[in-house]
Amino acid sequence: MKFNRVVVIVMDSVGAGNAPDAAAFGDTGANTLGHIDSHVPGGLAAPNLRRLGLGQVAQIHAVETEVVGSYGLMQEISAGKDTTSGHWEFMGNPVETPFPVFPNAFPQDVLQSFTEKTGCSYIGNEVASGTEIIERLGQEHFRTKAPIVYTSADSVFQIAAHTDVIPLKKLYRICDITRHEVCVGDYEVGRVIARPFVGTPGAFVRTGDRRDYSRMPKRKMVFEYLTEKGLCVVGVGKIGDIYAHIGLTESYHTANNTEDMAELTKQLLAHRHQSGLLMANFVDFDSQYGHRRNVPGYAQCIETFDTALGTFLSLMQEDELLIITADHGNDPTWHGTDHTRERVPLLLYSPGLREAVDLGVRQTYADLGQTIMDNFRAGRLAEGTSFLSELR
Numbered sequence: 001m002k003f004n005r006v007v008v009i010v011m012d013s014v015g016a017g018n019a020p021d022a023a024a025f026g027d028t029g030a031n032t033l034g035h036i037d038s039h040v041p042g043g044l045a046a047p048n049l050r051r052l053g054l055g056q057v058a059q060i061h062a063v064e065t066e067v068v069g070s071y072g073l074m075q076e077i078s079a080g081k082d083t084t085s086g087h088w089e090f091m092g093n094p095v096e097t098p099f100p101v102f103p104n105a106f107p108q109d110v111l112q113s114f115t116e117k118t119g120c121s122y123i124g125n126e127v128a129s130g131t132e133i134i135e136r137l138g139q140e141h142f143r144t145k146a147p148i149v150y151t152s153a154d155s156v157f158q159i160a161a162h163t164d165v166i167p168l169k170k171l172y173r174i175c176d177i178t179r180h181e182v183c184v185g186d187y188e189v190g191r192v193i194a195r196p197f198v199g200t201p202g203a204f205v206r207t208g209d210r211r212d213y214s215r216m217p218k219r220k221m222v223f224e225y226l227t228e229k230g231l232c233v234v235g236v237g238k239i240g241d242i243y244a245h246i247g248l249t250e251s252y253h254t255a256n257n258t259e260d261m262a263e264l265t266k267q268l269l270a271h272r273h274q275s276g277l278l279m280a281n282f283v284d285f286d287s288q289y290g291h292r293r294n295v296p297g298y299a300q301c302i303e304t305f306d307t308a309l310g311t312f313l314s315l316m317q318e319d320e321l322l323i324i325t326a327d328h329g330n331d332p333t334w335h336g337t338d339h340t341r342e343r344v345p346l347l348l349y350s351p352g353l354r355e356a357v358d359l360g361v362r363q364t365y366a367d368l369g370q371t372i373m374d375n376f377r378a379g380r381l382a383e384g385t386s387f388l389s390e391l392r
């Protein structure tokens with residue numbers, strides 16, 4: 001079995017529950033898909049994901065469905081349950097040492113360095129929810145013209161600014177300096193994130209111009225192996241940012257899931273003459289609904305995605321393989337606002353596959369990357385087991 005193209009969709013945070021090491025993360029019992037399904041009247045309607053085997057791997061209510069995809073679960077070996085750890089592990093770089101987190105916000109020396117290097121003062125410096133902190137500090141931000149600095153439970157240095165106070169380009173420059181000159185050494189967070197927002201007090205809205213500045217991976221990952229072989233690697237949404245823009249031949253930033261699917265479809269059709277990888281991260285599940293603990297919103301987001309997925313599946317050819325997965329959980333019924341340590345679904349589809357195969361529980365997310373390496377005869381990763389030969 002060999003596919004000319006592999007398409008990977010990461011449904012950001014759509015976990016399937018029960019990671020064996022969930023206790024170490026305070027997440028015993030968290031179950032993103034299971035809990036959403038049980039909280040929605042009538043349960044989740046996701047006929048296309050079910051056709052690919054979602055009902056076989058997630059604890060969602062039973063619906064009689066003909067399964068045409070192959071399916072399994074993957075569990076993470078990385079030390080963190082953040083986006084970067086998950087994505088890097090997919091592509092052969094599990095994160096062994098946790099990225100630094102700041103449960104009491106940033107120490108004074110980091111902030112002093114921030115002020116010196118960027119020439120900006122700051123307000124905030126809290127562990128906060130991004131939507132809540134801009135409402136609470138928005139007026140002070142207008143008065144002082146200082147960016148709002150905050151962190152989350154995961155390893156991030158977030159910088160929020162209204163676009164009328166700090167123009168987008170300037171915010172990006174501040175983030176770039178923070179990434180390269182401030183968050184270094186013991187403060188090398190997973191990501192520095194630009195959080196521009198617009199609107200008026202009481203109605204501030206974050207825009208789709210968010211940018212993530214990743215730390216540099218220490219190991220070579222799948223993208224580089226593929227591009228070295230002359231294959232194309234096209235990223236959609238946050239993919240370029242998450243992989244520090246290494247090994248991509250093209251990258252298309254998007255503002256939301258709708259744009260992700262539109263761009264992914266466009267790129268599926270545009271690159272038919274080439275061989276390689278096309279990968280998208282659909283972030284809305286996580287950022288709009290998971291962190292906001294919005295159960296009906298999350299359910300609706302899955303159902304909307306499912307409908308768009310139906311159209312995407314109908315466009316696929318026999319020599320194209322689609323892999324759908326997630327990078328961690330973010331159970332909207334859980335306490336707090338952080339991600340949850342869960343196994344993630346692994347759903348495969350190709351019109352070229354004739355049988356639905358149960359791929360079981362994969363012991364690392366790197367099985368995904370190893371399968372891609374195997375498919376393109378691009379060598380072997382140190383971690384992961386290919387499931388290519390299991391497909392029928």
Ligand SMILES: O=P(O)(O)O[C@H]1O[C@H](CO)[C@@H](O)[C@H]1O
Nearest residue numbers: 128129130131152154156291
């Ligand atoms: O509250 P907001 O700003 O959405 O923060 C969320 O977004 C960040 C990146 O995914 C995470 O750290 C998470 O907590």
Ligand SMILES: [Mn+2]
Nearest residue numbers: 012013083327
């Ligand atoms: Mn994520």
Ligand SMILES: [Mn+2]
Nearest residue numbers: 286287291339
């Ligand atoms: Mn998140």
